[in-house]
Amino acid sequence: MPQNFLACDRGQTMLLPPDLTDWVPDDHVVWSILGAVDQMDLSAFYGAYRANGQGRAAYEPSMMVALLIYSYARGNRSSRGIERACREDVTYKLITAMAIPDHSTIAEFRRRHERALGELFTAVLALCDEAGLVEVGVISIDGVKIRAHASRGANRTYEKLVADILKEAEETDRWEDGLFGDDRGDEPPEHLRTAEGRRAAFKAAKERLAQKAGRGEEPEAERIELDPDQVAPGGGRRGWQRAAHKELIRRREQDAKPIARSRAERLLEALDRLEQNQQVEIQASEDYEKWWAQRRASGVAGPRLGMPPKPWTPPLVPDGVMNKTDPDSRMMRTQGQPTVQGYNAQAAVTRGQIIVAAEIAVESPDFGHLEPAVTAALRELEDAGVTQRPDTVLADAGYWHTRQMEKIVGDGIQVLVPPDAGLRQDARPGWDNGPYAFMRRVLASDYGGELYKHRKATVEPVFAQNKFNRGFRRFQRRGRSAVRSEWRLQAAVHNLLKLHSHWIAPAIA
Template identity: 30%
Template sequence: GRAGYHPDMLLTLLVWAWSRGERSSRRIERLCAEDVAYRVICAQDIPDHVTIARFRKTHAAACEDLFTQVLLLAAALGLGRLETIALDSVKIASNASAGANRTESAVRAEAAEHARAIAAAAVAAHEATDTSEDDEHGRGGPGPGSVPPPLADPRSRAARIGEAIAVLDAARAAEQQARDEKDTSAQVYLEQARAGTIPMGAPPAAVSVAAAQLALERVLATHAEKVARYAQRRAEAAAKGHRYGGWVIRPAEQDPKVIKARTRLERAIAAETAAAARADDSTGDRPERVVNTTDPESGLQPLRGGGWLQGFNCQAVTSEDGVILAVSVAANPTDAPTFVP
């Protein structure tokens, strides 16, 4: 039979897999073909899951002991401290040029133009084929049917254009869903506020003015109730020939809670006005979304020092002591959306 796998390799493979949370021999076997670290460990000589499972079972005590030592050593060295973590990324080129990017309108126009070209080619080829077969077999004679060669190659491009349009449609749908969720959350917040339940946290921007107005109305109503109670008690005391000695209620304009609520309303109105102005200023300058017809999953990546790269943003999250905690690859050129708890 073939030579056996070196025990050091199998042991290293198990320790690494366990440290990554893998507990399946079949999964480890697949990772030896897919994951770079596993491929390096096994030198691309992939052990099957039966071999991995048999080795683990035969040497369970030794494997457990070594893995325990690894964990203790890592703890002693202070590895995996999460007080401070860092996120960094590198732009990787895709197999597509930036010149292949198209706006949505351009992609749809190109798709329509391409479809028209295919249709025109089909009509012309069909006519030419009929003429040729009529000459060969006679006008009423049977002839072999065939797909015109000009229609063969463009099919893959038409499929890529269709995929690019699907990417744009999906992105637009995701943006619309996010807006709908924000609107729903804002309405729920406002309904709770109207019901007298003060939701936790700051109100959503969409209803910040309405929420501040409700808060001011609530404070004014409370102040009016205080004024009414004060007047009633004072009248009752006067009817008995007494002088009411309670605290004098300030006018609403001087009440600290009313002043605070009005200030919040003014700030909310100012913030809403500023946001509307920013939206108006950016509407005309906002570039139309683009998608690459060669590789729709790639995106334009700004490079440090200037310039652009058609490709992907590859990110790595590390702990303070250099342990890599997570990796990702995305078309989004910014790192912030990935850096969430």
């Protein structure tokens, strides 16, 4: 008797059912994604195209949105990887109805609709609320470091940035000489327009750098006026400079712009930011000295001022480094892990592991991010139509910020943040009385301990699911605004997968 095997006839004419809907089972996540996209308001996507239909036909925005959501859910965020999956994967073929978008089309759609893709987070949160999944009585806040689309090796000091700009300009001059010879070089044919634009950009960079070196002037920057009450008591000159730098970061966040594609423009942007940082430090130092002199002259009661401030001379060139690939990114420290070039991705999560806020910070420590995260959560809940407000906010010791905690409590929300990190055996100097002792008593009580013990099991699994299960370890875009949209899209995907599990639960039961 011959061996018995199942037939494997690749020439079979009907390998798949003729109906696309028969290709995957009814409980597959792709159906939940397609159903959710059908319920979303995608007018922001459709409004970006001509209403009269002129021009080359574009892919249906709803299809592209579903394709990106499903790809992120599967940990496939590369535009080339998505195109490959559209050729090979049955579920992708179902989403695109057998169409195969080019990887450049996918990347351009993601870039063009960057903001609208981030706003899908609110739409998905509203769907989760309709399903009864958003219970915000207790929310946990934490941050996770995600690598930027830039390497640590791209960090440059001011001197190295200047050298890189000069090198770019010199290489462009050599290219000009080889292309135009003795001609002026300003009459290129039509097909050289792109090269001419590149040449002009590099030449402008060189001229700009020469002007700076010739006049020896600092770049003009918007002056930052500090309220002395905003500066940490006893912080001195460095306290004023740190407070001014935080305000500069906040303003950059409000005015976040896309990172330029041109390498020359990115080099200049990194150079400008280092100069702005130094200018802000100089202004803050001058303001501190004026404030000290006024306090001394007026005899206002308060903390001892001590000796006059020591003279401070700013360095000849700005200190620090800036990343020439993504100037918004920073070196991030993670406990027990190597330092990474990236962003601090913040999230506010319910007990049901639904993300109710997803924001981006450029400072590595979590200190100072408690109030912004709570404010973002309240805003997102309101935008999604959720009427319930959080009763309690949980966060780890890195979020302890007395002023921010007092403000949140003043808004009627209880805050539980331990004053001591888990590895510390005793209180930090000066942290053994007042609000610190009160918080220790609350956390040691049955009530506080029962509430706080859920923090780790609430927020940290969310980060693990996204970083390790879905491979979200590195951003695909550059710049704070683009990274924020990508993080919000990933959070929307996470919530949508929770919604899918909720929808299919009765069928499984």
